[in-house]
Amino acid sequence: MTLLAVNELSKYFGGVKAVDGVSFGVDHGEIVGLIGPNGAGKTTCFNLISGLLTPTRGSVSLLGHSLGGLAPYYRSRRGLARTFQNIQLFGGMDVLENVLTGCHQRQEIGAFRALWPGRGVRRAETRAEERARELLALVGLAERADFPADALAYGEQRRLEIARALAQEPRLLMLDEPAAGLNSRETEDLMTLLQELRERGITLLIIEHDMTLIMGLCHRVVVLDHGQVIAAGPPSEIRRDPRVIEAYLGREEDDGDL
Ligand SMILES: Nc1ncnc2c1ncn2[C@@H]1O[C@H](COP(=O)(O)OP(=O)(O)O)[C@@H](O)[C@H]1O
Ligand SMILES: [Mg+2]
Numbered sequence: 001m002t003l004l005a006v007n008e009l010s011k012y013f014g015g016v017k018a019v020d021g022v023s024f025g026v027d028h029g030e031i032v033g034l035i036g037p038n039g040a041g042k043t044t045c046f047n048l049i050s051g052l053l054t055p056t057r058g059s060v061s062l063l064g065h066s067l068g069g070l071a072p073y074y075r076s077r078r079g080l081a082r083t084f085q086n087i088q089l090f091g092g093m094d095v096l097e098n099v100l101t102g103c104h105q106r107q108e109i110g111a112f113r114a115l116w117p118g119r120g121v122r123r124a125e126t127r128a129e130e131r132a133r134e135l136l137a138l139v140g141l142a143e144r145a146d147f148p149a150d151a152l153a154y155g156e157q158r159r160l161e162i163a164r165a166l167a168q169e170p171r172l173l174m175l176d177e178p179a180a181g182l183n184s185r186e187t188e189d190l191m192t193l194l195q196e197l198r199e200r201g202i203t204l205l206i207i208e209h210d211m212t213l214i215m216g217l218c219h220r221v222v223v224l225d226h227g228q229v230i231a232a233g234p235p236s237e238i239r240r241d242p243r244v245i246e247a248y249l250g251r252e253e254d255d256g257d258l
Helices: 042-050 072-078 095-100 104-115 119-138 154-166 184-199 211-217 242-249
Strands: 002-013 016-027 031-035 057-062 080-082 172-176 203-207 220-225 228-233
Touching: 002 042, 002 203, 016 042, 016 057, 016 203, 016 228, 031 042, 031 211, 042 057, 042 072, 042 080, 042 172, 042 203, 072 080, 080 154, 095 119, 095 154, 119 154, 154 172, 154 184, 184 203, 184 211, 203 211, 220 242, 228 242
Parallel strands: 031 203, 031 220, 080 172, 172 203
Antiparallel strands: 002 016, 002 057, 220 228
16 A cells, blocks of 8 residues: 655756656555665655655655645644654753654643643643653663753664654654664664564655665665666665666765665
8 A cells, every 4th residue: 555655756946956756655564765875865855755845846645645735744743754864853852852842642732731721631741751751762762761862872862863753653754864873783773673663563764875774674765866766676676776886886975885
């Protein structure tokens, strides 16, 4: 069953065709990799799918419903959550509070509290906090709940961002370079976590340069270059595809070797 459908999606910045007629689908339960050299248009695709950018043309739909014109918040209500290439946390807040900002339930409590303060609201808050603590345990940060987010090590911040995205209870979790800056041990732990998420029914779309992660986890890989899809298929085929090898080897600034 198709969860996400991206159809002829394009984004032009002046003369730069950052994303140029990109189409691909993600089925429910799949782990799909979105790869390509720096500047290929991967992050722009995520920004279009999550609603941070408006496409020049093309469409995105989730479970057959168009997301066109919907602001990011409403897309997240429909089941999309994402993390950012440059980690975006609330540095001054503690770790638990960061996860709570992802809870829709919690966001609604804020409004209800003003109108009907009372036991029902407190119960909902307790539930949200329990859930947030479960998610912290899942990503291995249970012991860090009371730390300020900006006191965490880099790899921990990446995992916190994933926990906050999971608090939105997404159907599709989109990760923009989750292994960037991680050492090989941390990358292995991340792969275990992502596998676990998939077993819990979360579909994953992952931008990543780490080919061990992409080849080890993904059912299917979509390759972008110059804003266009140049190849798509299972990892074993992608790594042998001459167009893909050329796209990577043709760029000296890129270290992503297949
Ligand atoms: N807000 C923007 N304004 C102008 N150009 C942009 C903007 N965002 C991205 N670009 C350009 O679009 C292209 C694709 O960028 P990006 O999607 O970040 O690539 P990737 O994530 O694959 O490295 C690049 O040439 C980049 O400079
Ligand atoms: Mg990027």
